[in-house]
Amino acid sequence: MQLTAEDEAFRSAIRGWLEQNLSGEFASLRGAGGPGREHEQFEQRLAWNRHLAASGWTCVGWPAEYGGRAATLAQQVIFHEEYARSGAPARVGHMGEELLGPTLIEFGTPEQKERFLPPIAAVAELWCQGYSEPGAGSDLASVSTSAVLDGGDWVITGQKIWTSLATVADWCFLLARTEPGSRRSAGLSYLLVPMRQAGITVRPIRQLTGTSEFNEVFFDGARTPGDMVVGTAGEGWRVAVATLAIERGVSTLGQQVGYERELDALIAEARRNGAAADPLLRDRLARAWIGLQVMREQVIAMLDNAGQPGPGAGADASVVKLLWSRWHRTLGELAMDVLGPSAMLAQAPPYDLTDWQRQYLFSRADTIYGGSQEIQLGIIAERALGLPRQPRT
Numbered sequence: 364m365q366l367t368a369e370d371e372a373f374r375s376a377i378r379g380w381l382e383q384n385l386s387g388e389f390a391s392l393r394g395a396g397g398p399g400r401e402h403e404q405f406e407q408r409l410a411w412n413r414h415l416a417a418s419g420w421t422c423v424g425w426p427a428e429y430g431g432r433a434a435t436l437a438q439q440v441i442f443h444e445e446y447a448r449s450g451a452p453a454r455v456g457h458m459g460e461e462l463l464g465p466t467l468i469e470f471g472t473p474e475q476k477e478r479f480l481p482p483i484a485a486v487a488e489l490w491c492q493g494y495s496e497p498g499a500g501s502d503l504a505s506v507s508t509s510a511v512l513d514g515g516d517w518v519i520t521g522q523k524i525w526t527s528l529a530t531v532a533d534w535c536f537l538l539a540r541t542e543p544g545s546r547r548s549a550g551l552s553y554l555l556v557p558m559r560q561a562g563i564t565v566r567p568i569r570q571l572t573g574t575s576e577f578n579e580v581f582f583d584g585a586r587t588p589g590d591m592v593v594g595t596a597g598e599g600w601r602v603a604v605a606t607l608a609i610e611r612g613v614s615t616l617g618q619q620v621g622y623e624r625e626l627d628a629l630i631a632e633a634r635r636n637g638a639a640a641d642p643l644l645r646d647r648l649a650r651a652w653i654g655l656q657v658m659r660e661q662v663i664a665m666l667d668n669a670g671q672p673g674p675g676a677g678a679d680a681s682v683v684k685l686l687w688s689r690w691h692r693t694l695g696e697l698a699m700d701v702l703g704p705s706a707m708l709a710q711a712p713p714y715d716l717t718d719w720q721r722q723y724l725f726s727r728a729d730t731i732y733g734g735s736q737e738i739q740l741g742i743i744a745e746r747a748l749g750l751p752r753q754p755r756t
């Protein structure tokens with residue numbers, strides 16, 4: 364990726380801002396949060412995110428009219444690199460900033476954009492994603508949560524599951540069946556629903572890490588105004604799929620840059636505890652480093668080629684998802700081997716997991732969320748290799 368003088372100026376602006384601002388009350392937040400550690404200093408991280416927003420460092424890729432900086436692709440890469448490099452804490456508003464925001468920019472009405480984009484950019488409202496249900500995960504078109512119009516409101520009944528961050532979310536973007544009797548992807552609508560109301564119950568699910576990043580969400584006559592549908596009612600599938608494409612694409616960038624820090628920390632640990640002398644572990648560390656370079660190039664190629672026809676068009680995001688999720692899961696396994704038997708022990712009371720133990724356990728989920736690895740392989744087989752479509756039941 365060729366960087367211009369403007370890009371370099373952008374880099375020094377964000378680098379300088381982070382150096383100056385990750386200090387004082389925010390200094391202790393370095394490295395806080397992240398997968399399996401979402402409970403860490405949540406309120407303080409929220410305050411940090413709002414501070415970031417107040418200086419215009421959220422939603423940098425959004426058009427300026429919606430509160431963004433209209434940053435180019437290269438500048439977005441730079442932003443994520445500098446953010447990860449600085450050790451700034453994990454972001455809290457990514458569902459709104461990276462998933463719903465771009466979806467609304469593409470499909471929302473002017474009123475929806477005006478109502479929802481500014482609070483996302485300001486990190487004043489947090490969002491969760493209500494797609495999966497007990498009977499609809501990989502096969503998302505099996506969604507059965509229903510919504511019917513009643514007195515000008517949508518009334519929603521059903522259950523969502525694995526809903527990340529639902530305990531802290533103010534709003535949920537969800538997929539519901541609005542045409543009774545419709546089947547598969549027809550008759551679904553993409554609704555925006557306020558979370559804090561009597562008709563919604565959020566029940567946290569305890570995960571391997573002992574924490575609850577995701578939840579069950581029960582809708583029992585929950586309500587949202589009739590104009591809270593994104594795109595056309597009954598044609599929500601198109602919108603939902605667009606959000607998924609975003610989830611599997613650009614938004615993974617920041618995450619991946621953070622991996623470099625994890626690998627650096629693991630290499631430092633291997634040097635410290637002598638594991639770096641083990642030829643097999645050295646080999647695996649070197650492979651991890653190579654994997655990181657390949658992944659970075661692949662992401663940049665995907666971003667550069669976005670929208671271009673060519674071999675594999677439409678499967679690029681799946682290749683990237685497959686690469687990072689497998690890489691990160693393998694890194695967790697490597698970390699356990701670098702740490703040796705001590706990886707199996709909890710440290711002194713209160714016996715909290717270490718960061719590496721959390722990384723190992725949580726990264727088991729990487730090949731599941733955002734579309735499982737089997738689903739990504741299916742997409743690559745069909746779209747990149749032109750193999751016959753998998754039989755649908």
Ligand SMILES: Cc1cc2nc3c(=O)[nH]c(=O)nc-3n(C[C@H](O)[C@H](O)[C@H](O)COP(=O)(O)OP(=O)(O)OC[C@H]3O[C@@H](n4cnc5c(N)ncnc54)[C@H](O)[C@@H]3O)c2cc1C
Pocket residue numbers: 491492493494495496497499500501502524525526527528576577728731732733734735736737738741753
């Ligand atoms: C940490 C985490 C956070 C999540 N956050 C959210 C969230 O915020 N919002 C949300 O809506 N969802 C969320 N999810 C749910 C996630 O999207 C689903 O778990 C995922 O889509 C898989 O669906 P499932 O769990 O129902 O598994 P299933 O679809 O039942 O799959 C079970 C197994 O069968 C395989 N399989 C299924 N279909 C096929 C096929 N056609 N070909 C080959 N193999 C197949 C799968 O790969 C998997 O191994 C989250 C999940 C995790 C783990």
